[in-house]
Amino acid sequence: xxxxxxxxxxxxxxxxxxxxxxxxxxxxxxxxxxxxxxxxxxxxxxxxxxxxxxxxxxxxxxxxxxxxxxxxxxxxxxxxxxxxxxxxxxxxxxxxxxxxxxxxxxxxxxxxxxxxxxxxxxxxxxxxxxxxxxxxxxxxxxxxxxxxxxxxxxxxxxxxxxxxxxxxxxxxxxxxxxxxx
Amino acid sequence: xxxxxxxxxxxxxxxxxxxxxxxxxxxxxxxxxxxxxxxxxxxxxxxxxxxxxxxxxxxxxxxxxxxxxxxxxxxxxxxxxxxxxxxxxxxxxxxxxxxxxxxxxxxxxxxxxxxxxxxxxxxxxxxxxxxxxxxxxxxxxxxxxxxxxxxxxxxxxxxxxxxxxxxxxxxxxxxxxxxxxxxxxxxxxxxxxxxxxxxxxxxxxxxxxxxxxxxxxxxxxxxxxxxxxxxxxxxxxxxxxxxxxxxxxxxxxxxxxxxx
Numbered sequence: 001x002x003x004x005x006x007x008x009x010x011x012x013x014x015x016x017x018x019x020x021x022x023x024x025x026x027x028x029x030x031x032x033x034x035x036x037x038x039x040x041x042x043x044x045x046x047x048x049x050x051x052x053x054x055x056x057x058x059x060x061x062x063x064x065x066x067x068x069x070x071x072x073x074x075x076x077x078x079x080x081x082x083x084x085x086x087x088x089x090x091x092x093x094x095x096x097x098x099x100x101x102x103x104x105x106x107x108x109x110x111x112x113x114x115x116x117x118x119x120x121x122x123x124x125x126x127x128x129x130x131x132x133x134x135x136x137x138x139x140x141x142x143x144x145x146x147x148x149x150x151x152x153x154x155x156x157x158x159x160x161x162x163x164x165x166x167x168x169x170x171x172x173x174x175x176x177x178x179x180x181x
Numbered sequence: 182x183x184x185x186x187x188x189x190x191x192x193x194x195x196x197x198x199x200x201x202x203x204x205x206x207x208x209x210x211x212x213x214x215x216x217x218x219x220x221x222x223x224x225x226x227x228x229x230x231x232x233x234x235x236x237x238x239x240x241x242x243x244x245x246x247x248x249x250x251x252x253x254x255x256x257x258x259x260x261x262x263x264x265x266x267x268x269x270x271x272x273x274x275x276x277x278x279x280x281x282x283x284x285x286x287x288x289x290x291x292x293x294x295x296x297x298x299x300x301x302x303x304x305x306x307x308x309x310x311x312x313x314x315x316x317x318x319x320x321x322x323x324x325x326x327x328x329x330x331x332x333x334x335x336x337x338x339x340x341x342x343x344x345x346x347x348x349x350x351x352x353x354x355x356x357x358x359x360x361x362x363x364x365x366x367x368x369x370x371x372x373x374x375x376x377x378x379x380x381x382x383x384x385x386x387x388x389x390x391x392x393x394x395x396x397x398x399x400x401x402x403x404x405x406x407x408x409x410x411x412x413x414x415x416x417x418x419x420x421x422x423x424x425x426x427x428x429x430x431x432x433x434x435x436x437x438x439x440x441x
Contacts, residue, residue, distance in 0.1 A: 015248070015251075018248070018251075019244055019248050022243075022244040022247060022248070023242075023244045026239065026242075026243045026244050027238060027239075029243075030237065030238065030239045030243065031236065031237055034237045035234070035237075040237075040240070043237075043239075044239060044240070044243070047239065047243055048243055048246055048247055048250075051243055051244065051247040052247055052250065052251070055247070055251060113230060114230075114233075114234065114235065117230050117231065117234060118234070132231065135196065135231075136228075136231040136232055136234065137234065141196075142196065142198065157192075157193075160192075160196075161189065161192045164192060164195070164224060164227060164228070167227055167231075168223055168224060168227050171227060171230075172223070
C-alpha cells in the first residue's frame with residue numbers, strides 16, 4: 001500500500017521514496033502491460049516507460065485518484081503507445097490464424113486454455129482489453145476501472161461486457177477447434 | 182423482464198454488482214430459462230478462466246533499471262546545464278566574432294574618418310580652444326564637453342570621441358588622480374558608483390552603477406569638471422579593453438564609449 005507521504009517525499013526529490021513508490025507499483029504495472037501486449041519484451045519496455053512517466057508526472061499527481069490507479073492509467077497509456085507502435089492493434093481478422101495454425105498449436109503445446117484466453121484477450125479492442133485486464137488482473141471494481149480509464153462507469157461496463165461476450169464466442173470456437181484437432 | 186436484460190444481470194453478477202433482491206430474481210429466471218442458464222454457465226466458466234490467469238512478474242527489477250536511468254538523465258541534464266553555462270560565456274565571443282570582420286572594418290573606417298576629422302578639427306579649432314581658461318591640466322589635449330560625445334552632430338562631438346581614443350591612460354602621468362585639476366572636486370568609488378564630492382565634502386554627483394563585472398582601471402580629471410574613467414570588464418568584448426566613461430559635471434551627464 002502506497003503511503004501518502006511517499007508521494008510527497010518523492011516529489012520533493014527524495015530518491016529513496018521514489019524507489020519505494022516505483023517498487024510498489026512495478027508488479028501491477030508489469031502485469032497490466034503484459035496482458036495488454038501479450039509478450040514479455042514489449043511488457044518490459046512498456047512498464048519501464050510507464051515507471052519513467054510516473055516519475056516525470058509525479059508533480060502533476062494531485063491525489064484525486066489512488067496512486068495505484070493513477071499508475072495503472074499511465075501503464076495502460078504506455079502499453080497502448082507501444083502496441084500502436086508495433087502495429088499490434090490490427091483488426092483481429094488479420095491476426096487470427098485458421099485452426100491448426102501456429103496460434104492454436106502454441107496453445108495446445110502450452111496446455112490449452114490459458115494460452116487460448118491470453119490470445120483471445122489480445123484480439124479485443126483496446127478499451128475492451130483494458131477493462132478486462134483491470135477487472136481480472138488487477139481485481140478492480142467498476143469504479144476503479146473507471147478511474148484508471150478516465151471514463152464513466154457506464155462506458156466501462158459496456159466495454160467490459162462486450163469484451164467478455166467476444167471472449168466467450170472466441171473461446172467456444174477455440175474449444176471446438178481444439179477438440180476436433 | 183426480457184432475457185436481454187437478464188443477460189446484463191448475469192454480467193453484473195460476475196462482477197458482484199447485483200443487490201441481493203436482484204440476485205434472487207436472476208436465480209428465479211435462470212431456473213426457468215435454459216438459454217440464460219447456459220449463457221451464465223459459459224460466462225462463469227470464462228470468468229473463472231480469467232481469474233485464474235497466471236500472475237506474471239518482470240524478469241528483473243524494473244525500478245532499479247528506471248532509477249539508474251533517472252540518475253543517468255540527471256547527470257546528462259547537469260552536464261547539459263554546465264555546458265550551456267560554459268557555452269553562454271564562450272559563445273558570447275564567437276557570436277560577436279562572427280560578424281566582427283565586417284563590423285571591425287566598418288569601425289576602423291569610421292575611426293579613421295573620425296581621427297582625420299579630429300585632426301582637421303584640432304588644427305582648425307585649436308586656436309579657439311587653447312585659450313580656454315579652464316585648461317590648467319598638463320594633458321596637452323583639449324578637454325571637450327562630453328555631453329555632445331558620440332552624437333556626431335557637431336565637430337566637437339567627433340573630436341571628443343577621437344580624444345578619448347587617443348588618450349592612453351597607462352601613459353598618462355595624471356592618472357589615478359582623484360581630485361580635479363584645481364582641487365574643486367574629489368571622486369571616489371563606492372558600491373560600483375562613482376561619487377563626486379566638492380571641497381566641503383558634499384556629494385555633487387553620483388554615477389550610474391557599474392556592472393558587477395566592471396571595475397575602474399583608471400580615473401582622470403580632464404579640466405576642472407570632467408572626469409574620465411577607464412572601466413575594464415571581466416566579460417568584456419574581444420578587441421575592446423573596456424569602456425571609457427566620461428562624466429561631465431556641469432551637465433551632469435555621463436557617456437560611454439569603447440576603450441580599445
